[in-house]
Amino acid sequence: xxxxxxxxxxxxxxxxxxxxxxxxxxxxxxxxxxxxxxxxxxxxxxxxxxxxxxxxxxxxxxxxxxxxxxxxxxxxxxxxxxxxxxxxxxxxxxxxxxxxxxxxxxxxxxxxxxxxxxxxxxxxxxxxxxxxxxxxxxxxxxxxxxxxxxxxxxxxxxxxxxxxxxxxxxxxxxxxxxxxxxxxxxxxxxxxxxxxxxxxxxxxxxxxxxxxxxxxxxxxxxxxxxxxxxxxxxxxxxxxxxxxxxxxxxxxxxxxxxxxxxxxxxxxxxxxxxxxxxxxxxxxxxxxxxxxxxxxxxxxxxxxxxxxxxxxx
Amino acid sequence: xxxxxxxxxxxxxxxxxxxxxxxxxxxxxxxxxxxxxxxxxxxxxxxxxxxxxxxxxxxxxxxxxxxxxxxxxxxxxxxxxxxxxxxxxxxxxxxxxxxxxxxxxxxxxxxxxxxxxxxxxxxxxxxxxxxxxxxxxxxxxxxxxxxxxxxxxxxxxxxxxxxxxxxxxxxxxxxxxxxxxxxxxxxxxxxxxxxxxxxxxxxxxxxxxxxxxxxxxxxxx
Numbered sequence: 001x002x003x004x005x006x007x008x009x010x011x012x013x014x015x016x017x018x019x020x021x022x023x024x025x026x027x028x029x030x031x032x033x034x035x036x037x038x039x040x041x042x043x044x045x046x047x048x049x050x051x052x053x054x055x056x057x058x059x060x061x062x063x064x065x066x067x068x069x070x071x072x073x074x075x076x077x078x079x080x081x082x083x084x085x086x087x088x089x090x091x092x093x094x095x096x097x098x099x100x101x102x103x104x105x106x107x108x109x110x111x112x113x114x115x116x117x118x119x120x121x122x123x124x125x126x127x128x129x130x131x132x133x134x135x136x137x138x139x140x141x142x143x144x145x146x147x148x149x150x151x152x153x154x155x156x157x158x159x160x161x162x163x164x165x166x167x168x169x170x171x172x173x174x175x176x177x178x179x180x181x182x183x184x185x186x187x188x189x190x191x192x193x194x195x196x197x198x199x200x201x202x203x204x205x206x207x208x209x210x211x212x213x214x215x216x217x218x219x220x221x222x223x224x225x226x227x228x229x230x231x232x233x234x235x236x237x238x239x240x241x242x243x244x245x246x247x248x249x250x251x252x253x254x255x256x257x258x259x260x261x262x263x264x265x266x267x268x269x270x271x272x273x274x275x276x277x278x279x280x281x282x283x284x285x286x287x288x289x290x291x292x293x294x295x296x297x298x299x300x301x302x303x304x305x306x307x308x309x310x311x312x313x
Numbered sequence: 314x315x316x317x318x319x320x321x322x323x324x325x326x327x328x329x330x331x332x333x334x335x336x337x338x339x340x341x342x343x344x345x346x347x348x349x350x351x352x353x354x355x356x357x358x359x360x361x362x363x364x365x366x367x368x369x370x371x372x373x374x375x376x377x378x379x380x381x382x383x384x385x386x387x388x389x390x391x392x393x394x395x396x397x398x399x400x401x402x403x404x405x406x407x408x409x410x411x412x413x414x415x416x417x418x419x420x421x422x423x424x425x426x427x428x429x430x431x432x433x434x435x436x437x438x439x440x441x442x443x444x445x446x447x448x449x450x451x452x453x454x455x456x457x458x459x460x461x462x463x464x465x466x467x468x469x470x471x472x473x474x475x476x477x478x479x480x481x482x483x484x485x486x487x488x489x490x491x492x493x494x495x496x497x498x499x500x501x502x503x504x505x506x507x508x509x510x511x512x513x514x515x516x517x518x519x520x521x522x523x524x525x526x527x528x529x530x531x532x533x534x
Contacts, residue, residue, distance in 0.1 A: 015362035124359040145378040148461045152472040161462045270473035282484045293495040300422050305520040
């Protein structure tokens with residue numbers, strides 16, 4: 001991996017073109033996006049081999065330079081109810097009753113780095129959110145204005161507001177490490193090997209290999225969570241074009257039981273209406289309105305009462 | 314009713330002129346206009362990337378995000394006071410229906426077809442009520458957008474709807490605003506002077522607001 005992985009693909013609230021963006025034709029005749037796209041990166045989380053040790057939580061806080069924030073005890077093993085502005089990686093523990101048994105499900109929760117990120121679509125601030133050609137969706141707090149529209153666009157409840165700085169924060173998929181050719185901090189810390197990092201294609205292949213293994217061992221409902229990916233829409237629905245963090249779930253029929261993973265995530269329809277038709281209709285309407293009254297003026301002109309009166313006299 | 318117009322003895326109104334707006338009415342109107350213009354420009358900056366440059370012109374993106382809600386409160390407060398001053402003048406009168414029916418003639422400057430109007434004509438009244446009710450929608454949605462972090466997570470699904478309503482309502486006020494500014498500055502000369510200096514010529518008053526003119530002067534022509 002190289003710095004080429006941090007070529008920008010999409011920018012929030014941006015009126016002009018995207019540096020490094022746009023399609024171009026390669027020597028072999030295929031087209032690709034971005035100036036120097038090596039490949040999409042992806043994190044694979046195998047929930048069936050996660051032991052809930054929370055090493056990834058610690059590694060995340062350490063690498064990103066935050067103090068370990070206060071935890072909340074709610075009679076479970078979970079560190080806190082949800083991720084926080086300075087705590088981007090949280091293992092969610094869920095106890096699920098089955099026929100005569102109990103399942104203890106653990107899932108590493110963090111930004112999913114959507115292919116079509118709702119946060120970026122909703123963001124009005126130029127350059128506050130960028131999507132790199134390698135799939136990483138990154139927040140740039142220097143350009144953030146604290147409006148929290150990103151919160152409204154996210155189907156996974158990930159961006160978190162810091163009241164002191166008035167900025168929003170979330171997992172960067174260690175874009176700083178990835179740009180330097182390293183794997184994300186959480187991956188590096190995982191003792192069971194349930195976390196993998198590589199190209200999206202490789203991770204999808206690895207996930208399917210593991211799922212075949214699980215099927216062979218009698219876990220018939222095991223499956224992949226990669227919502228809306230064109231290749232996997234049938235088993236993992238959604239309208240966000242797939243994610244750059246994918247899961248192997250022991251029971252893919254009901255992702256909700258893995259700490260509230262949405263079964264079919266999508267960017268809220270009102271975000272799309274507001275950033276789509278309303279924006280264009282509003283803009284055209286305003287220009288048409290100003291032009292319209294101008295045309296009215298040159299056609300009919302003013303109601304000159306005082307002058308007309310003078311002429312009569 | 315003349316809408317509470319009382320020309321103080323000290324107010325010097327030139328000959329052939331009648332007072333149209335008191336100082337308080339003018340003051341509230343212009344505070345409201347300045348607030349609205351700021352809200353319009355900063356709101357547009359956050360509405361479309363094509364207008365984001367306005368954010369830099371007006372002090373910076375984070376700065377406008379901070380001030381937009383506060384100026385919104387100023388805007389609401391002045392609308393509230395304008396309502397107190399003008400609510401009687403803004404009530405419908407029987408002539409309004411014919412006026413609205415003949416709107417096309419009014420737009421084409423065939424004013425001889427228009428019925429006599431009170432202190433405000435039916436179009437001005439419509440403009441007022443659009444702005445008045447829009448202000449309440451913008452206030453309620455705006456307060457929620459101001460501090461979404463105080464909202465419980467379970468209710469976050471309403472935020473996109475709130476933002477959509479806020480934007481759509483603002484666009485409606487912009488349509489009304491364009492017509493209002495155009496009518497007053499370009500179509501009816503004398504209106505800006507009325508809102509700045511407070512008085513209009515008797516001819517202006519008789520032509521545009523005959524019922525009001527007759528009421529305040531007691532004259533029939």
